[in-house]
Amino acid sequence: MSIPKAELHLHIEGTLEPELAFALAERNGVDLPYASTEELRQAYSFSDLQSFLDLYYALMAVLRTEQDFADLADAYLARAAAQGVRHAEVFFDPQAHTARGVPLGTVVEGLARALDRAPERHGVSTRLIMCFLRDESAESALETFEAARPHLHRISAVGLDSAEVGHPPSKFRAVYEAAAAAGLRRVAHAGEEGPPAYVREALDVLGVERIDHGIRSMEDPDLVARLVRDQVPLTVCPLSNVRLRCVDTLADHPLPAMLDAGLMVTLNSDDPAYFGGYAGDTFDAVAGALPLGEDDLRRLARNSFLAAFLDDDEELRARYLAEVDAHRF
Numbered sequence: 001m002s003i004p005k006a007e008l009h010l011h012i013e014g015t016l017e018p019e020l021a022f023a024l025a026e027r028n029g030v031d032l033p034y035a036s037t038e039e040l041r042q043a044y045s046f047s048d049l050q051s052f053l054d055l056y057y058a059l060m061a062v063l064r065t066e067q068d069f070a071d072l073a074d075a076y077l078a079r080a081a082a083q084g085v086r087h088a089e090v091f092f093d094p095q096a097h098t099a100r101g102v103p104l105g106t107v108v109e110g111l112a113r114a115l116d117r118a119p120e121r122h123g124v125s126t127r128l129i130m131c132f133l134r135d136e137s138a139e140s141a142l143e144t145f146e147a148a149r150p151h152l153h154r155i156s157a158v159g160l161d162s163a164e165v166g167h168p169p170s171k172f173r174a175v176y177e178a179a180a181a182a183g184l185r186r187v188a189h190a191g192e193e194g195p196p197a198y199v200r201e202a203l204d205v206l207g208v209e210r211i212d213h214g215i216r217s218m219e220d221p222d223l224v225a226r227l228v229r230d231q232v233p234l235t236v237c238p239l240s241n242v243r244l245r246c247v248d249t250l251a252d253h254p255l256p257a258m259l260d261a262g263l264m265v266t267l268n269s270d271d272p273a274y275f276g277g278y279a280g281d282t283f284d285a286v287a288g289a290l291p292l293g294e295d296d297l298r299r300l301a302r303n304s305f306l307a308a309f310l311d312d313d314e315e316l317r318a319r320y321l322a323e324v325d326a327h328r329f
């Protein structure tokens with residue numbers, strides 16, 4: 001679906017398509033334990049978040065140089081633009097790379113090379129969001145933040161991702177305080193596999209402005225009432241939820257109930273190379289499987305720009321919103 005949209009929940013490492021993984025493996029002399037792209041694709045069958053993360057981190061071995069990160073981001077931006085994405089807020093996982101000996105500067109400067117030219121090359125504006133791995137220690141997150149200080153002019157926000165259960169947001173209070181003091185915006189994954197209490201903690205302890213996923217909030221009516229009252233954006237990823245078995249089938253997804261409840265929901269692709277679709281594919285899939293009308297789809301697209309970190313360019317946000325309003329299905 002080509003309606004103009006912002007992508008607010010997108011892990012750049014999750015856009016690594018099998019073809020690019022093999023090309024980078026060859027360029028860098030990295031051995032992949034798969035004979036072909038088809039064999040690799042067949043491994044994309046997940047039982048939960050952890051089973052996905054194991055493959056996701058393993059494949060990152062092919063990403064080594066600035067050019068690799070630039071090529072990865074440029075390939076994503078081209079695909080996103082072709083599916084109506086006008087603005088992309090891109091997550092990256094620095095610790096997944098520094099742990100393999102790839103310097104943080106290589107990652108940030110490589111990604112920035114592609115992001116900087118995205119407006120002319122692809123007609124896409126961008127922001128970069130640095131995520132901490134919640135299954136690593138709080139000290140490691142703080143060290144990562146300190147290492148990122150020379151690059152903060154490139155980074156708009158911090159986020160929190162990886163294995164959720166057993167790693168509550170409160171573990172990261174200190175690094176979120178440091179990020180806020182440095183003027184960064186704050187988001188966090190919460191309520192994907194973890195309980196509604198993690199969503200509350202992300203808001204109350206970490207001071208986040210948006211919740212990534214947040215679908216399990218629906219189990220807690222008081223929390224839903226608060227999220228509606230404050231219009232806290234939830235970056236929902238239905239294809240991810242089905243592939244990681246947080247939801248049985250797309251037809252069972254709580255997206256319509258979330259919209260009915262008055263929640264500020266946006267639609268996103270999370271790790272599109274692994275979960276079966278980019279932003280436009282995700283709009284197509286939910287439109288096909290769920291009782292959503294054109295008004296709902298337009299609302300989801302409007303929400304994506306309203307929830308975007310475009311406060312420093314309200315003119316651009318207004319232009320995007322006007323494009324959504326002018327869209328004909």
Ligand code: HPA
Binds near residue numbers: 014161162240
């Ligand atoms: O959906 C996700 N959840 C947590 N961590 C992640 N890292 C990439 N995708 C995800």
Ligand SMILES: [Zn+2]
Binds near residue numbers: 009161189270
């Ligand atoms: Zn995610």
